[in-house]
Amino acid sequence: MLAKLFRFKGGVKPQTNKAISVHEPIGRAPLPARLFVPLHQSIGGAPNPLVQAGDSVLKGQLIGAADAWVSAAVHAPTSGRVLAVEEHVAAHPSGLPTLCVVIEPDGRDEWIERRPVDHHSLPPERVRELLRDAGVVGLGGAAFPSHAKLTPARAVAMEHLVINGAECEPFMTCDDMLMRERADEIVRGIAIFRELLSAREVLIGIEDNKQEAIAAMQEAVLRLAPDYRVVAVPTRYPAGGAKQLIRVLTGKEVPASRRSTELGVQCFNVATVYTAYRALACGEPVLSRIVTLTGNVERPRNWEVWLGTPMREVVALARPRADSSSFLMGGPMMGFEIPDLDAPVVKATNCIIAASPALFPPPPPEMPCIRCGACAEACPHELQPFELYWFARARNFGKTQEYYIFDCIECGCCSYVCPSHIPLVQYFRFAKSEIWAREREKQAADAAKERFELRNARAEREQAEKAERLARAASAKASEKRAPPDPGNKPAPESAPAVDQPPAAAGEVAMTAGDAEAIRKAAIAAAIERARSQRESAQPRNTDRLSAGQQREIAAVEARRAARSTAATAAASGTAAATDSGGAAVPPAGSRRDD
Amino acid sequence: MISALAIMALGAVVLGAALGYASIRFRVEGDPLVEKIEAILPQTQCGQCGYPGCKPYAAAISAGEADINLCPPGGMDGVRKLADLLGREVKPLEAEEKPKQIAIIDEQTCIGCTLCIQACPVDAIVGAAKQMHTIIEPLCTGCELCVKPCPVECISMQPIAENIDNWKWKYPVFEIKRAA
Numbered sequence: 026m027l028a029k030l031f032r033f034k035g036g037v038k039p040q041t042n043k044a045i046s047v048h049e050p051i052g053r054a055p056l057p058a059r060l061f062v063p064l065h066q067s068i069g070g071a072p073n074p075l076v077q078a079g080d081s082v083l084k085g086q087l088i089g090a091a092d093a094w095v096s097a098a099v100h101a102p103t104s105g106r107v108l109a110v111e112e113h114v115a116a117h118p119s120g121l122p123t124l125c126v127v128i129e130p131d132g133r134d135e136w137i138e139r140r141p142v143d144h145h146s147l148p149p150e151r152v153r154e155l156l157r158d159a160g161v162v163g164l165g166g167a168a169f170p171s172h173a174k175l176t177p178a179r180a181v182a183m184e185h186l187v188i189n190g191a192e193c194e195p196f197m198t199c200d201d202m203l204m205r206e207r208a209d210e211i212v213r214g215i216a217i218f219r220e221l222l223s224a225r226e227v228l229i230g231i232e233d234n235k236q237e238a239i240a241a242m243q244e245a246v247l248r249l250a251p252d253y254r255v256v257a258v259p260t261r262y263p264a265g266g267a268k269q270l271i272r273v274l275t276g277k278e279v280p281a282s283r284r285s286t287e288l289g290v291q292c293f294n295v296a297t298v299y300t301a302y303r304a305l306a307c308g309e310p311v312l313s314r315i316v317t318l319t320g321n322v323e324r325p326r327n328w329e330v331w332l333g334t335p336m337r338e339v340v341a342l343a344r345p346r347a348d349s350s351s352f353l354m355g356g357p358m359m360g361f362e363i364p365d366l367d368a369p370v371v372k373a374t375n376c377i378i379a380a381s382p383a384l385f386p387p388p389p390p391e392m393p394c395i396r397c398g399a400c401a402e403a404c405p406h407e408l409q410p411f412e413l414y415w416f417a418r419a420r421n422f423g424k425t426q427e428y429y430i431f432d433c434i435e436c437g438c439c440s441y442v443c444p445s446h447i448p449l450v451q452y453f454r455f456a457k458s459e460i461w462a463r464e465r466e467k468q469a470a471d472a473a474k475e476r477f478e479l480r481n482a483r484a485e486r487e488q489a490e491k492a493e494r495l496a497r498a499a500s501a502k503a504s505e506k507r508a509p510p511d512p513g514n515k516p517a518p519e520s521a522p523a524v525d526q527p528p529a530a531a532g533e534v535a536m537t538a539g540d541a542e543a544i545r546k547a548a549i550a551a552a553i554e555r556a557r558s559q560r561e562s563a564q565p566r567n568t569d570r571l572s573a574g575q576q577r578e579i580a581a582v583e584a585r586r587a588a589r590s591t592a593a594t595a596a597a598s599g600t601a602a603a604t605d606s607g608g609a610a611v612p613p614a615g616s617r618r619d620d
Numbered sequence: 621m622i623s624a625l626a627i628m629a630l631g632a633v634v635l636g637a638a639l640g641y642a643s644i645r646f647r648v649e650g651d652p653l654v655e656k657i658e659a660i661l662p663q664t665q666c667g668q669c670g671y672p673g674c675k676p677y678a679a680a681i682s683a684g685e686a687d688i689n690l691c692p693p694g695g696m697d698g699v700r701k702l703a704d705l706l707g708r709e710v711k712p713l714e715a716e717e718k719p720k721q722i723a724i725i726d727e728q729t730c731i732g733c734t735l736c737i738q739a740c741p742v743d744a745i746v747g748a749a750k751q752m753h754t755i756i757e758p759l760c761t762g763c764e765l766c767v768k769p770c771p772v773e774c775i776s777m778q779p780i781a782e783n784i785d786n787w788k789w790k791y792p793v794f795e796i797k798r799a800a
Contacts (some may be wrong), residue, residue: 117787119787121782121783391792455792469758476742476744
């Protein structure tokens with residue numbers, strides 16, 4: 026069946042250099058002495074560590090649990106002992122550390138219990154959860170959690186499921202070798218994804234420079250799922266970009282800042298599909314990935330490497346030549362220089378290239394932009410890189426956003442064709458990260474403002490409440506002073522005169538020490554009396570609308586309490602009487618003196 | 621002559637009425653300029669500008685009472701943005717520009733006096749009387765208002781270290797090499 030293919034605009038044709046690393050089959054890299062498994066290996070939330078130093082772990086044991094929907098779990102690649110959960114340099118252009126679980130393998134490579142599941146028997150939500158907990162992420166390099174892409178859009182029926190085997194980056198052959206050697210598993214994995222998305226058609230896009238992979242996939246498809254279509258797409262960088270491949274295979278152009286699901290298309294990398302199949306059908310989470318070791322090395326080859334293996338040990342397998350000056354992670358177009366070879370291999374490490382001055386000559390000095398427009402012609406997203414460059418250079422980030430900088434996939438075509446050797450992509454990366462930083466700052470400032478306003482509102486409210494309380498207390502005092510002439514509404518008429526009479530008398534006669542004492546005592550007595558009456562007047566309000574049984578219980582409790590309190594007063598009355606008479610003896614003495 | 625006057629007068633009355641109506645109907649509550657200025661300010665609420673918070677400073681700028689270069693946390697970037705918004709001249713910052721920092725309480729030394737909690741404008745300190753206090757780091761704006769009240773000097777300001785989450789691609793700079 027001859028399908029009509031479409032063309033994406035722009036693109037370049039760099040030398041592919043793929044042939045050197047496909048002579049040998051995929052090798053299994055040995056276990057290193059120490060594994061440094063970073064917890065945050067995917068886009069989205071950083072998983073929380075589930076182990077601590079001293080724990081022993083089994084192969085496939087969960088060591089980091091996904092903390093959000095867009096996040097993926099991390100597992101121990103082999104059995105052994107956790108030496109530490111600590112910061113270790115990350116496979117990141119910054120060379121900064123990230124939280125890693127350091128595992129010392131015990132050599133037994135003992136599996137945790139593997140539970141293969143039949144995805145047909147499970148609801149789709151459960152399958153997605155299983156994929157998240159197996160750590161399945163996009164292995165093309167972006168490491169976006171796959172389960173989050175496996176929810177079909179409600180409004181649009183899923184028309185095409187695009188499987189990306191294009192692998193357009195020069196030097197890289199990991200997907201090529203995977204398709205050659207493990208085509209059956211890939212095809213079975215596609216069936217799972219197709220079912221989850223209920224996609225009508227499956228299109229497997231492979232660049233036409235990988236004839237063996239195309240043949241292997243066609244053979245597997247013919248045997249297992251004859252209605253899938255394996256399509257050879259013309260070799261042109263970046264045919265393996267999701268939007269570009271979708272364009273080539275389906276003719277659909279995904280608009281700026283929209284998702285392909287809205288057009289009824291979803292795209293997955295072949296390696297992602299393969300790991301998803303292993304996760305469900307074998308119960309094996311993502312513990313390793315295939316890494317191409319190539320470039321200035323004596324033995325370029327693809328290796329299945331345990332995640333967390335330090336790159337230094339991986340690189341040694343390929344025997345880099347003496348004049349290798351640096352190492353790149355990812356391809357020469359989109360990759361970055363590894364700042365420290367102690368960094369571990371992660372889910373996004375698809376290729377490590379040994380660079381030498383002969384292989385990648387240092388870029389000639391940057392010359393001024395001559396506005397030739399070559400970059401705009403090469404841009405596969407139909408952006409205008411020269412405009413973006415001006416604005417990024419001038420730090421006019423608002424303008425870069427107006428020119429859709431966030432649609433730039435950093436493929437490097439513009440830098441590749443620039444006759445002035447301007448590192449355009451670096452400017453765009455700089456602008457993007459500045460914009461993100463500003464966004465973060467803005468959010469923090471807004472949050473701070475809100476908290477400040479809430480705090481001010483609280484302070485005001487507290488002040489108002491305090492003023493009100495003071496006013497109430499003052500008015501209560503005033504009314505109390507007015508109360509004595511009318512003894513009827515006073516709960517303790519005997520003590521009240523004792524409070525008020527002495528000061529009245531003090532106006533005429535000088536107060537003695539005993540006098541003051543008497544006033545104080547009387548005031549205390551009055552306060553106790555007030556508290557008691559307040560307690561008595563405060564009736565529980567939560568006893569309405571209770572069942573008869575509960576009412577009876579409450580009544581019983583009340584009766585018991587009343588009985589106990591009368592008994593206690595009776596017992597204490599003897600001593601109380603003595604103190605009472607002692608206390609009562611003072612006021613008469615005082616009054617006698619007053620008289 | 622009379623008719624011309626009458627037409628002009630009528631026009632004046634009609635337009636006046638329209639303007640009067642519009643001024644009531646489309647009245648803007650608050651000062652939109654203050655809000656725009658405040659959106660530029662970093663909301664540290666530190667008072668280093670001499671005003672008790674970012675909003676009062678924004679109001680003072682808007683009223684023409686304050687200069688635009690009094691906000692150290694906003695940095696030169698903030699001054700530039702304010703100059704852009706208000707059409708004023710960019711002026712060098714009054715104080716020196718510091719890297720972003722947060723307060724750290726030395727929890728061994730803290731005596732639990734709650735003075736810093738009262739000073740924090742954004743409620744970023746937790747603790748209780750005679751209990752250890754600590755800073756909620758993501759909420760700290762680095763305003764330094766808690767440093768002075770501490771009677772045992774256990775609060776220090778520390779610059780925020782670069783990590784993977786806040787790391788930024790650098791502006792491309794190339795060494796110029798001497799031609800051999």
